[in-house]
Amino acid sequence: MFDNLSLKLDKAFQTLKGQGRITEINVATTVKEIRKALIDADVNYKVAKEVTDDIREKAMGQNVLTSISPGQLLTKITNDELTHLMGGESVDITIEGNPAIILIAGLQGSGKTTFSGKLASYLKKQGRQVLLTACDIYRPAAIKQLQVLGEQIGVEVYAEPENKDAVKIAKAAIAHAKKNNHRIVIVDTAGRLAVDEEMMNEIARLKEALAPSETLFVVDSMTGQDAVNTAKAFNDRLNFDGVVLTKLDGDTRGGAALSIRRVVEKPIKFISMGEKMEALDRFYPDRMASRILGM
Amino acid sequence: VGKSTVDDEVLDNLEEILVASDVGINTTVKIIERIQNRVSKDKYLGTTELDSILREEVVALLSDTSDTDLKEFETPPNVKPYVIMVVGVNGVGKTTTIGKLSAQYKKAGKSVILGAADTFRAAAVDQLKLWGERVGVPVIAKGMNTDPSAVAFETVQAGVEQNADVIIIDTAGRLHTKVNLMSELTKIKRVMQKVVPDAPHDVMLVLDGSTGQNAMVQAREFTKATEVSSLAITKLDGTAKGGVVIGISDEFQIPVRYIGVGEKVEDLQVFNKKEFVDSLFKKN
Ligand SMILES: Nc1nc2c(ncn2[C@@H]2O[C@H](COP(=O)(O)OP(=O)(O)OP(=O)(O)O)[C@@H](O)[C@H]2O)c(=O)[nH]1
Numbered sequence: 120m121f122d123n124l125s126l127k128l129d130k131a132f133q134t135l136k137g138q139g140r141i142t143e144i145n146v147a148t149t150v151k152e153i154r155k156a157l158i159d160a161d162v163n164y165k166v167a168k169e170v171t172d173d174i175r176e177k178a179m180g181q182n183v184l185t186s187i188s189p190g191q192l193l194t195k196i197t198n199d200e201l202t203h204l205m206g207g208e209s210v211d212i213t214i215e216g217n218p219a220i221i222l223i224a225g226l227q228g229s230g231k232t233t234f235s236g237k238l239a240s241y242l243k244k245q246g247r248q249v250l251l252t253a254c255d256i257y258r259p260a261a262i263k264q265l266q267v268l269g270e271q272i273g274v275e276v277y278a279e280p281e282n283k284d285a286v287k288i289a290k291a292a293i294a295h296a297k298k299n300n301h302r303i304v305i306v307d308t309a310g311r312l313a314v315d316e317e318m319m320n321e322i323a324r325l326k327e328a329l330a331p332s333e334t335l336f337v338v339d340s341m342t343g344q345d346a347v348n349t350a351k352a353f354n355d356r357l358n359f360d361g362v363v364l365t366k367l368d369g370d371t372r373g374g375a376a377l378s379i380r381r382v383v384e385k386p387i388k389f390i391s392m393g394e395k396m397e398a399l400d401r402f403y404p405d406r407m408a409s410r411i412l413g414m
Numbered sequence: 415v416g417k418s419t420v421d422d423e424v425l426d427n428l429e430e431i432l433v434a435s436d437v438g439i440n441t442t443v444k445i446i447e448r449i450q451n452r453v454s455k456d457k458y459l460g461t462t463e464l465d466s467i468l469r470e471e472v473v474a475l476l477s478d479t480s481d482t483d484l485k486e487f488e489t490p491p492n493v494k495p496y497v498i499m500v501v502g503v504n505g506v507g508k509t510t511t512i513g514k515l516s517a518q519y520k521k522a523g524k525s526v527i528l529g530a531a532d533t534f535r536a537a538a539v540d541q542l543k544l545w546g547e548r549v550g551v552p553v554i555a556k557g558m559n560t561d562p563s564a565v566a567f568e569t570v571q572a573g574v575e576q577n578a579d580v581i582i583i584d585t586a587g588r589l590h591t592k593v594n595l596m597s598e599l600t601k602i603k604r605v606m607q608k609v610v611p612d613a614p615h616d617v618m619l620v621l622d623g624s625t626g627q628n629a630m631v632q633a634r635e636f637t638k639a640t641e642v643s644s645l646a647i648t649k650l651d652g653t654a655k656g657g658v659v660i661g662i663s664d665e666f667q668i669p670v671r672y673i674g675v676g677e678k679v680e681d682l683q684v685f686n687k688k689e690f691v692d693s694l695f696k697k698n
């Protein structure tokens with residue numbers, strides 16, 4: 120829809136030609152276009168408002184005559200601002216403890232199980248001894264799904280199909296890991312909605328009992344306006360360490376990334392871009408900014 | 415139009431509510447314009463009237479079910495077996511919706527048979543089989559990594575042989591940007607037609623209610639590949655509103671048939687426009 124934001128912004132500026140500087144008056148229409156582009160990209164409308172207010176501030180008083188076009192100048196300011204908001208330096212996951220525990224959490228269908236497999240494979244390639252743990256005791260065939268992935272990547276999966284207590288399973292997995300020299304335990308959990316008290320209690324208890332060195336919140340990059348509510352609710356309960364954005368192999372603009380980052384102030388640590396076990400990458404704020412702006 | 419400031423404020427507030435429910439800018443602007451037109455024409459006064467006008471306008475954008483006579487979980491007369499193919503991007507809730515839907519059809523006295531044509535995602539076949547067991551309907555499966563069209567073919571064949579009322583084909587989640595996977599759907603359709611020429615009678619696109627504007631693109635691309643005839647919106651038991659479906663229904667004239675409101679077998683409801691629109695304006 121906004122294949123070229125700067126063209127749009129140029130158009131908004133056209134009526135203002137001849138004014139050398141960006142002023143309160145001539146920036147208003149353009150900022151509106153930027154806000155529209157952000158909302159179209161699924162950036163939360165409140166976040167979009169805050170961000171465009173910041174952009175307006177930054178743009179004020181800039182000399183448009185020295186740039187190729189005012190639209191390009193505004194686009195650059197916007198792009199820089201989004202990049203800045205999403206990240207700075209990339210942050211690694213923390214692997215500490217014996218074994219180190221990584222807890223995976225998120226909504227239904229966001230890509231947790233797939234990501235658990237990918238992360239295990241990624242760590243295994245670094246020469247680490249990883250154990251996957253199947254703590255989704257609800258979804259039909261969830262355990263089997265993780266087992267199939269484990270087999271594909273050659274990583275052991277700890278599961279207790281008859282046990283209906285996720286905390287107990289996870290604790291047993293840790294004991295198993297200690298005994299068998301696994302240095303990292305990745306705990307896959309069931310999908311849950313933030314409004315589901317019982318299930319949110321379960322994940323909070325898991326976190327408390329396991330004391331993971333890394334808790335990751337997995338979120339579908341196609342998520343719309345609700346991303347902030349969910350991220351905030353999970354963060355309130357879990358104080359997670361990082362975010363994983365999935366399904367970026369599609370054509371979603373992924374504005375949720377910006378909203379979540381802004382609202383919970385936690386770094387995005389990985390992106391998932393495909394169903395294959397190798398389809399995992401680090402997060403690059405500048406690429407994400409361009410994507411959100413449709414460039 | 416000569417509005418008072420209060421009107422503008424109300425409209426701004428409205429815009430905010432709609433955008434926050436994932437209705438999207440374009441559809442929001444369309445709704446607001448329609449309201450503005452009516453308001454000036456009808457000489458509107460007061461916010462209570464505005465509220466009902468608004469709800470009417472949103473309801474008007476949601477397209478009607480083509481077979482309006484079809485009762486809940488009924489199948490059209492003289493169509494047997496009634497073949498439904500379920501499609502959508504990854505993780506939206508296709509398999510779960512099929513499980514719930516089977517239970518409803520069964521409750522309505524229909525015999526159901528399922529086809530496990532997601533032969534790709536890890537344990538997808540087992541997942542559908544477990545749903546089949548839970549609900550008590552047979553599942554035709556050929557195992558993982560087999561040809562999905564062959565599964566669909568055999569399922570339809572089995573359905574005809576066993577005189578089933580309803581056949582539902584589960585397909586693997588696929589992003590609409592993947593050309594090969596999209597044409598695979600076309601192939602699955604074609605193969606089923608060798609057995610039942612007018613199958614599938616319904617191509618149901620499942621959308622995740624928490625998806626934002628990308629759902630619009632999903633609807634467009636899946637419609638291109640498979641002529642989607644109905645929508646199911648899942649995960650509306652959370653705080654997401656699923657507002658993007660309004661624009662989809664309006665633009666592509668596809669009715670929403672079901673909504674998913676949970677993971678349990680009974681958590682499927684027939685879509686009700688009025689309730690849906692009311693929920694858009696309900697604070698969480
Ligand atoms: N295209 C694409 N598909 C993905 C990606 N990550 C996961 N998937 C698919 O999305 C669907 C859901 O993934 P899962 O890993 O089962 O999601 P989950 O969060 O574990 O789901 P629940 O356990 O049911 O809550 C599956 O079809 C995966 O293959 C991705 O990055 N790209």
Ligand SMILES: Nc1nc2c(ncn2[C@@H]2O[C@H](COP(=O)(O)OP(=O)(O)OP(=O)(O)O)[C@@H](O)[C@H]2O)c(=O)[nH]1
Nearest residue numbers: 227228504505506507508509510587649674675676
């Ligand atoms: N809360 C809630 N969860 C749902 C609903 N529908 C499905 N789910 C959950 O969403 C997750 C994904 O559902 P699936 O039915 O496996 O989705 P799918 O589209 O078949 O996924 P793939 O085949 O991997 O593409 C599971 O954890 C389901 O239990 C719903 O209406 N509400």
Ligand SMILES: [K+]
Nearest residue numbers: 650652653654
């Ligand atoms: K809801």
Ligand SMILES: [Mg+2]
Nearest residue numbers: 231232255261
């Ligand atoms: Mg899972």
Ligand SMILES: [Mg+2]
Nearest residue numbers: 508509532538
């Ligand atoms: Mg499925």
